Every structure is written in C-alpha cells, then in structure tokens.
Amino acid sequence: MLSKACEYGIKAMIYLAGTSQEGQRVSLNLVAQHIESPEAFTSKILQKLAKAKVVKSVKGAKGGFELNGSTSKEIFLWDIVVAIDGTAIRDDCFLGLNYCSRSNPCPVHDKYEKIRDDIMSFLMKTSVHDLSLTVQEGKSFLS
Amino acid sequence: MLSKACEYGIKAMIYLAGTSQEGQRVSLNLVAQHIESPEAFTSKILQKLAKAKVVKSVKGAKGGFELNGSTSKEIFLWDIVVAIDGTAIRDDCFLGLNYCSRSNPCPVHDKYEKIRDDIMSFLMKTSVHDLSLTVQEGKSFLS
DNA sequence: TTTAAATTGGACAAATGTGTCCGATTTAAA
DNA sequence: TTTAAATCGGACACATTTGTCCAATTTAAA
Numbered sequence: 001m002l003s004k005a006c007e008y009g010i011k012a013m014i015y016l017a018g019t020s021q022e023g024q025r026v027s028l029n030l031v032a033q034h035i036e037s038p039e040a041f042t043s044k045i046l047q048k049l050a051k052a053k054v055v056k057s058v059k060g061a062k063g064g065f066e067l068n069g070s071t072s073k074e075i076f077l078w079d080i081v082v083a084i085d086g087t088a089i090r091d092d093c094f095l096g097l098n099y100c101s102r103s104n105p106c107p108v109h110d111k112y113e114k115i116r117d118d119i120m121s122f123l124m125k126t127s128v129h130d131l132s133l134t135v136q137e138g139k140s141f142l143s
Numbered sequence: 144m145l146s147k148a149c150e151y152g153i154k155a156m157i158y159l160a161g162t163s164q165e166g167q168r169v170s171l172n173l174v175a176q177h178i179e180s181p182e183a184f185t186s187k188i189l190q191k192l193a194k195a196k197v198v199k200s201v202k203g204a205k206g207g208f209e210l211n212g213s214t215s216k217e218i219f220l221w222d223i224v225v226a227i228d229g230t231a232i233r234d235d236c237f238l239g240l241n242y243c244s245r246s247n248p249c250p251v252h253d254k255y256e257k258i259r260d261d262i263m264s265f266l267m268k269t270s271v272h273d274l275s276l277t278v279q280e281g282k283s284f285l286s
Numbered sequence: 287t288t289t290a291a292a293t294t295g296g297a298c299a300a301a302t303g304t305g306t307c308c309g310a311t312t313t314a315a316a
Numbered sequence: 317t318t319t320a321a322a323t324c325g326g327a328c329a330c331a332t333t334t335g336t337c338c339a340a341t342t343t344a345a346a
Contacts (some may be wrong), residue, residue, distance in 0.1 A: 001144060001232070001237065001251055001302090001311080002237070003303070004213075004239065004303075004304065004305095005304075007237075007238050007239035008239075010184060011238055011239075014250055025322095027322070027323090028322080028323070029322090038304085038305055038306080039306095040305065040306050041305050041306080041309075042179055043323075043324080044305090044324095044325095046323090047323080047324065047325085050323090050324095055325065057311040057324090058312090058313080058322085058323080058324075059311070059313065059321095059322060059324075060313025060314065060320095060321070060322055061310085061311080061313050061315070061320065061321040061322060061325045062310045062312040062313075062314055062315085062321075062322080063313065063314085064321060064322070064323080065290095065323090065324045077251075084342085085311065087199065089144070090192055094144065094145070094150075095150050095153060095154055095161050095285075096147065096150035096151075097152075097284070097285075097286065099150075105234050105282075105284065106283060106284065106285070107157055107274035107275075107276065107277050107278055107283040107284075107285070108220075108265075108269065109283065110284070111269060113262050113263055113296085114261070114264070115258070115265060118257070118261060119258055122251075122254055122255070123256060125340075126251065126254065131250035131251065132250075134250055135250055138250050139248075140242070140249060140250040140252065141248065141249065141250075142238075142249070145334095146332075146336065148333080148334075151336090153296080162296075168292095170291085170292070170293090171292080171293070172292090175304070181334085181335055181336080182334080183335065183336050184334065184335050187295095187334095187335090188295080190292090190294065190295085191295085193293090193294095200293065200294090201293080201295075201342090201343080202291095202292060202293045202294075202297080202341070202342045202343065203292055203341085203342040203343025203344065204289095204290065204291040204292060204342085204344040204345070205291075205292080205342050205343075205344055205345085206291075206292045206293060206342080206344090208293090208342065220328095254345075271308070279328075
C-alpha cells in the first residue's frame with residue numbers, strides 16, 4: 001500500500017505533532033529513536049517533507065524539526081503521502097492498465113472504485129493532529 | 144497495492160478463463176500478447192500459479208495453459224494474490240508496526256480496519272469467471 | 287524416430303526502493 | 317571567534333522487484 005519511506009514519514013509527523021507542540025524543535029535522532037526507524041533514511045524522508053513544506057526544519061545548534069499544534073490540524077495523511085509516494089495510489093489502475101477509465105475500464109474498475117474512494121476519504125480526512133492525540137493518551141503506539 | 148507480477152497474474156487468469164473454456168490450451172505467447180505483458184516475465188508468473196495449482200500447465204507441442212470454465216468459478220482474486228504476493232496485504236500494519244493489534248494498535252488501526260475488510264471481501268468474493276464474462280461481453284478490457 | 291512446439295528452470299541484467307556514510311553548511315552558545 | 321550541535325546533499329551500498337536469455341525437457345505430429 002504505502003512505501004516504507006511513507007510509513008516512516010507518517011509516524012515521524014505524528015510524533016512531531018505530539019512533542020513539538022509549543023514551538024519546540026525535535027532532533028532527527030529523537031524522532032528516529034521513537035518511531036524505531038533507521039536514522040539516516042529518516043533524515044532523507046524529513047528532508048523531503050521539509051521541501052514540501054509539510055514540516056519546518058531548522059539547521060544548526062538547537063535546530064531540528066518543528067510542527068506546531070495548529071499546523072498539525074491542517075496536515076492530513078494525504079499531504080504526507082503525496083510528498084513521499086506521489087499520487088499513484090489515487091491515480092493508478094488496480095490491474096495496472098495504462099489507460100483505465102469509465103470508457104475503457106479494467107474488469108474490476110467499478111468494484112475497486114468504491115475501495116479507492118474509501119482510501120482517499122480516509123487519507124484526506126485524517127489529520128496528523130488527531131492521530132497524535134491518541135498516541136499522547138497512550139491509546140495507540142508508534143512502535 | 145499489488146505487485147506488477149500480481150497484476151499480470153490476474154490479467155492472465157482472466158484472459159485464460161475466457162479463451163480456454165472448452166478445455167483448450169493457450170500458449171504463453173498468446174497470453175502475453177493479449178494482456179500486453181513481457182513474455183518471459185509472464186512465464187515466471189504462470190509457473191508460480193501452476194505450482195500453486197491455480198492454473199494447469201502442459202508442456203510440449205499443443206501444450207500451454209488451461210483453465211476450464213467450471214474451475215474459473217472457484218478461483219477468486221485472493222487465490223492469485225496469495226500465490227504471488229503472499230498474505231501481506233491482509234496481515235501487515237498500515238504504518239508498518241511489527242506488532243499491531245487490538246492491544247497494541249497503531250494510530251490508524253481502527254480506521255484502516257474497515258478499509259482492509261473491504262479489500263479482503265472484494266478479493267475473496269470476486270471470481271476470475273465473473274470478471275472474464277465482462278471482458279467477453281466487451282464491457283471491460285485487459286489492456 | 288525425428289522434428290517442431292511448447293513449458294521449465296537457472297543464471298543473469300536492469301530498475302527501483304531501502305539504507306548508510308560523510309563532508310559541507312548553518313546556527314547557537316561559550 | 318571558536319566550537320559544538322544540528323540539518324543538508326551527494327555518493328555509495330544492499331535488497332527486492334522486474335525483466336531477459338537460453339539450454340533442458342516434454343509432448344504431439346510428421
């Protein structure tokens with residue numbers, strides 16, 4: 001479904017939304033430790049998210065990654081997925097047809113459309129903020 | 144979602160269900176042409192499906208792949224997915240947690256469970272035979 | 287029995303995804 | 317101004333997936 005990079009990216013953002021709330025910055029090292037991801041690889045992913053302006057990064061001493069509470073309410077899983085995996089999950093045919101459409105449908109076009117719509121609604125309506133709350137409450141986990 | 148190999152495998156099976164109806168065998172070459180897949184790669188995939196007894200293969204002249212109509216009614220997308228991609232799509236956590244469960248859930252555990260159930264129901268209830276009918280009627284396409 | 291048609295299996299090649307290393311750069315603080 | 321802490325960026329390494337090639341094997345038919 002999602003690439004490893006995207007999984008790490010989402011977990012990192014959820015962690016940041018929970019810890020960086022008062023404008024505090026969190027280091028790559030801390031992020032990787034808490035989500036149990038390879039640090040150097042996580043670095044690349046956070047760089048990508050920073051370029052896509054999904055998270056703010058600050059270089060130098062006392063630097064790190066920053067995501068204030070109000071911003072995290074406006075960031076949805078879809079934003080992260082697009083920044084890392086692109087829009088293939090929304091655009092690509094379930095059977096890989098190059099041109100799959102209403103007028104040239106693959107055999108599962110209609111049946112899969114409902115599932116795709118559910119996935120998209122899930123990704124576009126679920127905010128990083130909401131997910132971080134359940135982690136902070138100890139009701140869900142990032143590792 | 145699915146690997147390329149799995150996409151080819153499903154398309155190949157749908158094509159076979161439509162052409163090999165009267166116990167006729169279809170050559171790898173024909174299959175690959177109709178589903179527009181790389182022939183040698185498709186060979187590997189059909190070999191895997193043959194070993195998993197999802198399709199019958201016959202070597203030698205007048206050989207090929209065979210899938211009679213009654214059998215195709217009992218083969219569901221899930222059978223093909225399991226033979227090629229395994230059960231990860233059913234078993235793996237959306238965020239990649241090694242142990243994601245009701246008692247140690249990831250932040251999207253509940254929300255994604257519904258989607259996963261829909262996907263599984265789609266895969267387990269959709270037969271190769273049903274899909275091949277829409278192709279034969281010219282209502283859907285494999286390329 | 288020979289030949290042609292077909293799958294099989296193994297080795298290889300290319301592309302992509304995952305992951306590492308390290309020097310360059312930036313910034314805060316001593 | 318120097319130093320330490322941090323991200324950035326590029327090159328590299330490894331693993332998996334995708335794809336190719338070809339000799340070996342099997343089978344039907346001439």
